[in-house]
Amino acid sequence: MLNVEGFNTMSFAFSCHAHDGRARTGALTTPRGTIRTPAFMPVGTAASVKAMSVEQVKSTGADILLGNTYHLMLRPGGERLARLGGLHSFMGWDKPILTDSGGFQVWSLAGLRQLSEAGVEFRSHIDGSKHMLTPERSIELQADMIGSDIVMQLDECISFGSSHEEALVSLELSARWAQRSKDAFGGTREKQALFGIVQGSIFPDLRARSAHALHSIGFEGYAIGGLAVGEGHxxxxxxxxxxxxxxxEDKPRYLMGVGKPIDLLEAVARGIDMFDCVLPTRAGRHGQAWTWDGPINIKNAKFAEDNTPLDAASSCPASYQYSKAYLHHLFKAEEILGQTLLSWHNLGFYQDLMSHLRVAIENHQFKEVRASLLDRWGLKTN
Incomplete structure (x- = not known):
């Protein structure tokens, strides 16, 4: 078992600080630091936030990173990570880390996996080697080898368009896996927390059924999975x-794999506390910058002689220190620096958006701020 270092004596606790409608601010206190909510978690899939250094990610104000169990178990491998001191030490990140259980990635393998009550057998997308991921193995990888601060139960994510019957069978399997995940996690891990995942596709009765099943087991937080898979905003x-x-309401609520700024805004309005998504860095690597007035494509010819920065008011160097013309040039010249700077800007924007929403909620101005942002983005309040 991994000997996790770097903790203080404080255990996990969640508290709400302010409410404005259903939107809320709070803090998830962990032994490795406090996570201000609503919070956006940059995605460090394979022990790296793509195109970014740890120092650059920290500079954006991120309180927590997300790692992925599926990718880490394949490379460098759970046992190797444990021998090297766990993911925090391996990548040089001393703040909290949440890991996805691997269920979503296994779901995306389609014909390369075989599901059973025991777990899921799959072939690696890297070399075709065969692996078995069970609830118990997922917990072992996350808690004991990777050293995650927040561990996710293993669940099954099904495709959008599945029938009610298919979704029911799936969520009942996920509920049984949730109990096995909880049993494997045990009740004595004061320095690590376990979250359950609500499934049920687009069916309200199944979402309620899944949530009630998880509450009966009891978790430190509750995630909502199976969304942002094609159903639309x-x-x-x-x-x-x-x-x-x-x-x-007294536990953190985490919406998995979401998303665009409009998705974050509307989910915060409904009481969501935590988010993760690859979009900021993926968009940045392809020339898309998210701004307070919506996304722009820096590769467009109109930016070739635009000497203004992406955001002069931002504290992120990538946002205020470089002109759009320079960023345009980097992408046209296929310089890697362009991908890094735009990813850095996007992560900074997402953290600024979260901070902006936290301040609005605390000042009871969320309704006005929400309406203003939707107007700037050319959208309407739902």
Whole structure:
């Protein structure tokens, strides 16, 4: 078992600080630091936030990173990570880390996996080698080898468009896996927390059923999975509305794999506390910059002689220190620096957005700020 170092004596606790409608601010206190909520978690899939250094990620104001169990178990491997002191030491990140259980990535393998009550057998997308991921193995990898601060249960994510019957069978399997995950995690890990994952596709009755099953088991936090898989923004919001009615308010609520700024804004309005998504860095690597007036494509010819920065008021060097013309040149010249700077800017923007929303909620101005942002983005309040 990994001997995790770098903790203080404080255990996990979640507290709400302010409410404005259903939107809320709070803090998730962990032994490795406090996570201000609503919080956006940059995605460090394979022990790296793509194109970014740890120092650059920290400079954006991120309180927590997300790592991925599926990718880390394949490379460098759970046992090797444990021998090297765990993910924090390996990548040089001393703040909290949450790991996805690997269920979503296994779901995306389609024909390369075989599901059973025991778990999921799959072939590596890297070399075709065969692996078995069970709830117990996922917990072992996350808690004992990777050294995650927040561990996720193993669940099954099903495709958008699945039938009610298929979604019911899936969520019942995920609920049984949730109990096994909790049993494997045990009740004595004071320095690590376990979250359950609500499934049920787009069916309100199944979302309620899944949430109630997880509450009966008991977790330190509750995630909402199986969204942002093709259902569209409005349907996602509708499912959030009905799902959150059945999730307790005294625990952190985490919407997995979401998303665009509009998705974050509307989810915060409904009471979500935590988010993760690859979009900021993925967009940045392809020339898309997110701004307070919506996304722009820096590769467009109109930016070739635009000497203004992306955001002169930002504290992120990538946002205020370089002109759009220079960023345009970097992408046209296929210089790697362009991908780094735009990823850095996007992560900074996402953290600034979260900070902006936290301040609005605390000042009871969330309704006005929400309306203003939607107006700037050419959208309407749902």
């Amino acid at each position: 409005q349907l996602m919001c509708d499912i959030l509305d009905v799902t959150l009615e059945h999730i307790v």
